[in-house]
Amino acid sequence: MSKWIFLLAAVVMQMAPGMVVADDRPNIVWIFSDDHSYQTIGAYGGRLESLNPSPNIDRLAAEGMRFDRAYVGNSICAPSRATLLTGLHSHLNGKIDNIGPFNHDQQQFQKILQANGFQTVMVGKIHLSGKMQGFDYWEVLPGQGNYYNPQFITEEGRTKYEGEYVTDVITRRAVNWLENGRDEEKPFMLMVHHKAPHRNWQPAKREMSRYEDVEIPEPDNLFDDYATRGVAASGQQMEIDRHMNLESDLKLGGRYKGDPQYASRQKWFEENKPTGIDLIKWKYQTYLKDYLRCTWSVDESVGKILDTLEEQGLSDNTIVMYSSDQGFYMGEHGWFDKRFMYEESFRTPLIARWPGKIKPGSVNTDLVQNIDFAETFLDLAKAPIPEEMQGESLVPLLEGKTPEDWRDSLYYHYYEYPAVHSVRRHEGVFDGRWKLIRYYGRNVPDNEEWELFDLKNDPSEMNNLASNPEYASRIATLKKELSRLREQYDVPNET
Numbered sequence: 001m002s003k004w005i006f007l008l009a010a011v012v013m014q015m016a017p018g019m020v021v022a023d024d025r026p027n028i029v030w031i032f033s034d035d036h037s038y039q040t041i042g043a044y045g046g047r048l049e050s051l052n053p054s055p056n057i058d059r060l061a062a063e064g065m066r067f068d069r070a071y072v073g074n075s076i077c078a079p080s081r082a083t084l085l086t087g088l089h090s091h092l093n094g095k096i097d098n099i100g101p102f103n104h105d106q107q108q109f110q111k112i113l114q115a116n117g118f119q120t121v122m123v124g125k126i127h128l129s130g131k132m133q134g135f136d137y138w139e140v141l142p143g144q145g146n147y148y149n150p151q152f153i154t155e156e157g158r159t160k161y162e163g164e165y166v167t168d169v170i171t172r173r174a175v176n177w178l179e180n181g182r183d184e185e186k187p188f189m190l191m192v193h194h195k196a197p198h199r200n201w202q203p204a205k206r207e208m209s210r211y212e213d214v215e216i217p218e219p220d221n222l223f224d225d226y227a228t229r230g231v232a233a234s235g236q237q238m239e240i241d242r243h244m245n246l247e248s249d250l251k252l253g254g255r256y257k258g259d260p261q262y263a264s265r266q267k268w269f270e271e272n273k274p275t276g277i278d279l280i281k282w283k284y285q286t287y288l289k290d291y292l293r294c295t296w297s298v299d300e301s302v303g304k305i306l307d308t309l310e311e312q313g314l315s316d317n318t319i320v321m322y323s324s325d326q327g328f329y330m331g332e333h334g335w336f337d338k339r340f341m342y343e344e345s346f347r348t349p350l351i352a353r354w355p356g357k358i359k360p361g362s363v364n365t366d367l368v369q370n371i372d373f374a375e376t377f378l379d380l381a382k383a384p385i386p387e388e389m390q391g392e393s394l395v396p397l398l399e400g401k402t403p404e405d406w407r408d409s410l411y412y413h414y415y416e417y418p419a420v421h422s423v424r425r426h427e428g429v430f431d432g433r434w435k436l437i438r439y440y441g442r443n444v445p446d447n448e449e450w451e452l453f454d455l456k457n458d459p460s461e462m463n464n465l466a467s468n469p470e471y472a473s474r475i476a477t478l479k480k481e482l483s484r485l486r487e488q489y490d491v492p493n494e495t
Ligand SMILES: [Ca+2]
Pocket: 034, 035, 076, 077, 325, 326
């Protein structure tokens, strides 16, 4: 008997710390798009649902869980990706804006997954210059990448895919890895990161007639006048009216002159010459259609990946998650782009399917944030979670068992100013109903300006209540909560 115990002990001692014996751990497929708004995903409902814009993502939601209160900590591309990998808010992972470098040497969840027996793969857009670490295989776009004839960087160098559309290439490379690249002895983490539908919203040529004769519903606040709100809302540069460019955004004239993909648009515009309100409405329609054509290809990609998992016999033991690096304005407040703490860009889609674990068709309304993703992946892999990571694992939520002490507020902080789109620096707190935002620094009156919104009665955030004395105690409570969050997340005092 004691001999058996000795043998067992010897086996255990030879295993690496944290290593799990029999692999009952799920594979993870993480599909991540760039600037994909929840408003353009059918499963989220809303004014665009009737267009049926995302049948495959909707299928994922029907078979899994939809998170209705998933948010980011800093609504802009590269910082959101840095948070995804590190599980840290921007001020601690160092990537506060799109401009500064990302320190790849720091701790990232994929390094821990790899050390714990997972195969780790990244295909697509990461928008963090420098060599990826912790991936067995990576193939990424340089910077923003190109929609057509895209180049990809790997450990070995660059490859250009002539005559191809970026979403198709990313899908095919991911499918190819699932079919031919796997080590069947190991669970895997496959990250499929789309460039689409990032500005300037260039669709696959085959999609140009989609939505051609459709009138896209407008948001009620397409003609927002920014009354009641502070200088940041009126001083931004992301209006469809004043800042959306006819050539680079809407593909009229200049480099698009004579391009057959946009010939009928060009012809219509020359014949009709819309101005004033008509021009804004035309820009809105054209922008939304190009965007939805891009997201259609992303949705097709989701379908192909789900089909491949099924064909490979992997569906049952794979959790598939879909999200975006942040939300986006689809004409709400008259805008395109992101950056603000207002709902459309602060919120992001999050959908997960995990057969046998997630109840099909379920909806979660807990406050979750992109600081939670890294810890979720580690928890799924039964790998150790570093103390420093700032989120919480979503695994209990996926299993329908939200902990009693789950967070009841979120911290947000946007830094990139002065910069493109001119959105002032701001931070804030959101408790699921009340949102308090503090704009500060350059080009903010008296260096500080506050906004308060009641999302229950004002879901479009049109009515800033910050200067209304009736809400003084509400503001005091939220300011206290903001200070508490700053302390909890180690936000430096100078910001
Ligand atoms: Ca983005």
